Amino acid sequence: MQYRQYGKTGKKISVIGFGGMRFVAENGKYDYDKCAGVVQKANACGVNYFDTAPGYCADNSEQIFGRAFQKMPGQFYVSTKSGALEGAVVREQLERSLKRFNLKKINFFNIWSIKTLADYKERMKKGGSYEAAVQAKKEGLIEHIVFSTHCTGEEIELIVKDDVFEGVTLGYNILNFPFRQKGIKAAYDHGLGVVVMNPLSGGLIPKRAELFEYLKNTDDATPADAALRFLVSQKEITTNICGMGTVAEVLENVKAGEKIKDFPESKKLEIQGKLSIGMDKLCTGCRYCEFCPQEIEVSKHMLAYNQTILESKENYFGQMKWHWDVAPEQADLCTECGVCEEKCTQHINIIERLKEISSWVKERKEAEKGKTV
Ligand code: SF4
Ligand code: SF4
Incomplete structure (x- = not known):
């Protein structure tokens, strides 16, 4: 597994991260030990970035990670989120997340899903979510305050210029890159860690592989391989969060972080030519x-x-x-x-x-x- 510096935090993060939104329920129930086993396997394979949020997997995800963290084979960092606007609610959620993980601090705490600049201002207001996160950081409950967003590249550029966050989590992939590239570059240039979510367009690329054959280079086995290669080959991206529910998925995804091959510029241009404006709107x-x-x-x-x-x-x-x-x-x-x-x-x-x-x-x-x- 290859590792990259997360912005200016001094932390080295695996280029493949673990997304905790796709644990598998059997007959409507999550077997915590079985799901935790998938997390531990990923960690044993070198993955050290684990991303979750309250509410994922019918609000079981944080607890599954808590189970896994009891016996992790290697070093790890946890990322979780709060989308609340009021500082008091953020604090409650943070304390609940810490209890669920049985940890003393969250490494990366996301001000969750900033959608517009007006929304950003709301999070920054007095008594709001950012203020609560800063207070928790002072108390040692949070190490790094970051944000997750679905804003446009231009809006992300404006937010990162305020220098209030140490990293960003954003949706970016081979199907929407022409429309999101600016945000990635702006965050990297400002020294933020860049975490990519939705690397396979919400699972659409492997699910409809027959539609995406054109994404492959001659040496890519599948369109999903091409999609991950496209991301891990970009030095601006610190880590790519892949949702993993089974050990087979772990083994498949970690391969992309082992031998990183360049993604040819000519292929990128070819794909860009095929993407219609609508592709950003999937x-x-x-x-x-x-x-x-x-x-x-x-x-x-x-x-x-x-x-x-x-x-x-x-x-x-x-x-x-x-x-x-x-x-x-x-x-x-x-x-x-x-x-x-x-x-x-x-x-x-x-x-x-x-x-x-x-x-x-x-x-x-x-x-x-x-x-x-
Ligand atoms: S689908 Fe129509 S009615 Fe429903 S939330 Fe959206 S705009 Fe409102
Ligand atoms: S329309 Fe699709 S992308 Fe938009 S919020 Fe609903 S599920 Fe998410």
Whole structure:
């Protein structure tokens, strides 16, 4: 495993990190010992960066890590998060995370999911989340205050210039790089550690490998190999958090951090040419948009809409029927309240997409009528 300096913290981090959002539940339950075994295996293979958050895996993830940390084979660093706006709530969450890990300090504490510059200001206000993190750092409960974000490259550039964070966690991958590159560079140039999440576009690349053959260099076995090679070959990126639920996934992912091969510039340009603007707008399935007052299952519609971007709208209908068993007609219920769009980490224009879906549904109904007349 290769290691890189995390910004100015003096810590050396494995280029492959462990993301704790994909532990596997069996019959709706997480076997903590089994899941902890996956974490320990990764650590034994050289992974030393472990990222989680309250709420991951139905709020079991932090506790699974706590179990794993009791017997970790090697040195490790933990990263967790709080998305609360009020300082008092951040403090409560931090203390609960420490208890769950059974640790005295969090190495990397993320001010979680800053979505816009207005949101950033909210986190920085008096009595807000940043202030609480600074206080906890003074008390030795946090080592490094960092932030996670889905902001644009330009917005990230403005945030890092304020010099208040030591690192950033951001979504970046081979499918959206032209749109996020600026944020990576700005953070690196300002001496921040750069942690990449969603390296495989929320699992889309391995899941639909047949669509992404064009990402491969001649010596890449799979599109997922190409996607990881693309990331680990960039010196600006400290670590890449891969969600891992099984030992097989650990063994597969750590290979990418062992022998790092360059990613040819010509290939990068070729891929860039093939990426349409829509590629930056793929739904990653993060489900932050849940809780629609109309009970529209927004993430399912948007994940199925990915198929329209990648293939055709017929595939949207196929996925809604066979994958989700959700009626596309649900899209008609949207009142355009905007709640989901405010929460969307990919800044997807959900309302417009739902309108488009409604119009397809109507077209199909008209076509059906035409056939029966
Ligand atoms: S904009 Fe539409 S889909 Fe989004 S939360 Fe409001 S009603 Fe639901
Ligand atoms: S629509 Fe946005 S918030 Fe919802 S699952 Fe997709 S990327 Fe996440």
